[in-house]
Amino acid sequence: xxxxxxxxxxxxxxxxxxxxxxxxxxxxxxDLLTAAAPKxxxxxxxxxxxxxxxxxxxxxxxLKSSAGQLGAGHLQALCEQGExxxxxxxxxxxxxxxxxxxxxxxxxxxxxxxxxxxxE
Amino acid sequence: xTRLAVVEDNPDNRLLLQAILGGRFEIAEYDNGADxxxxxxxxxxxxxxxxxxxxxxxxxxxxxxxxTDPRLASLPVIALTxxxxxxxxxxYLVAGxxxxxxxxxxxxxxxxxxxxxxxxxxS
Numbered sequence: 001x002x003x004x005x006x007x008x009x010x011x012x013x014x015x016x017x018x019x020x021x022x023x024x025x026x027x028x029x030x031d032l033l034t035a036a037a038p039k040x041x042x043x044x045x046x047x048x049x050x051x052x053x054x055x056x057x058x059x060x061x062x063l064k065s066s067a068g069q070l071g072a073g074h075l076q077a078l079c080e081q082g083e084x085x086x087x088x089x090x091x092x093x094x095x096x097x098x099x100x101x102x103x104x105x106x107x108x109x110x111x112x113x114x115x116x117x118x119x120e
Numbered sequence: 121x122t123r124l125a126v127v128e129d130n131p132d133n134r135l136l137l138q139a140i141l142g143g144r145f146e147i148a149e150y151d152n153g154a155d156x157x158x159x160x161x162x163x164x165x166x167x168x169x170x171x172x173x174x175x176x177x178x179x180x181x182x183x184x185x186x187x188t189d190p191r192l193a194s195l196p197v198i199a200l201t202x203x204x205x206x207x208x209x210x211x212y213l214v215a216g217x218x219x220x221x222x223x224x225x226x227x228x229x230x231x232x233x234x235x236x237x238x239x240x241x242x243s
Contacts, residue, residue: 013224020228021139032132061173065202066132068224 006073009111013071030112033066037105041098044082048095057086057096072108075101121146122239125165127156127182128200129174133223137169140228145235153177157185160192161210169221172201172212184227187216196238 017026040059047056064079078101085093124145128134134149141147148165150156153174160168168186172179181197186192199209199217202224212220218241219234 016226017136020136025135025139028135029132032135036132058173058175059203062130065130065223068202069132076201 007071008074010073012072013069014115016031017070027116029066029070030116033070033072034109034112036066037063039108041101041105044086044094044098046097047086048091051091052090053086053091053094056091057083061087067093067108070108070112072104072111075104075108078104122167123148123163123165124190124235125150125156125160125168127151127153127168127174127179128171130136130171131173133200135138136225140225140231141235144232153179153182153185157182160186164192164195166196166242167235168195168197169200169235170197170217183216194240194242198234198238 014026017029040063043059044056047053047059060079060083064076064083067073067076067079078097082094082097082101085091085097121147124141124147126134126137126147127150127223128137129151134151138147138149141153150159154177170179170182174182177185177233179201183197183199186195186197196218197216199212199220200223201212201220202222209220218238221231221234225231
């Protein structure tokens with residue numbers, strides 16, 4: 001669990017996406033997130049290197065939305081935290097968040113890969 | 121068929137909206153405000169779903185341009201946003217949006233009702 005309220009991996013979100021558009025929609029959503037997430041995190045790293053927080057805020061915002069739609073609750077929460085830190089210009093805070101974010105990103109990819117393979 | 125414009129930079133959100141709304145409405149998608157405003161000037165949609173956090177021109181600025189254009193001023197615009205803080209709804213309504221729907225979209229009936237309300241008000 002991420003915060004006691006939001007599941008780390010929410011099977012209801014997966015069910016919901018299947019209801020909206022079946023496996024084709026679900027798999028496309030998974031593919032879009034798994035393709036975009038590493039790029040979004042690269043944007044955050046580049047922002048840390050350049051000292052410009054706005055691209056990091058925008059990348060966190062986009063990844064938060066994608067994670068939320070797929071039910072990756074903890075990744076969504078971490079991205080929201082990153083978005084708020086970046087909006088305040090707190091790049092040290094963003095930097096401190098990155099290890100947990102990377103680990104959660106990795107866990108989400110494994111979870112989604114399992115769903116993609118029918119291993120639920 | 122009712123024409124819906126979706127202004128949203130995230131491809132996964134556009135895909136999702138297409139899946140939910142595509143069978144009910146004719147949907148035109150835009151990933152930025154400049155392209156959307158140019159298209160609205162050529163052909164006015166019936167309802168706009170407008171993301172707030174867009175790169176470059178954000179949703180608030182796009183709305184402001186719509187409201188100050190006499191040809192578009194009365195266009196129904198629904199804010200679509202992942203911001204979900206207390207008071208957000210009031211903030212966006214005061215800014216001139218006609219309604220407000222939060223992402224992620226958990227209950228599609230909320231979105232459908234918001235669109236139906238705008239179509240009813242406009243008719």
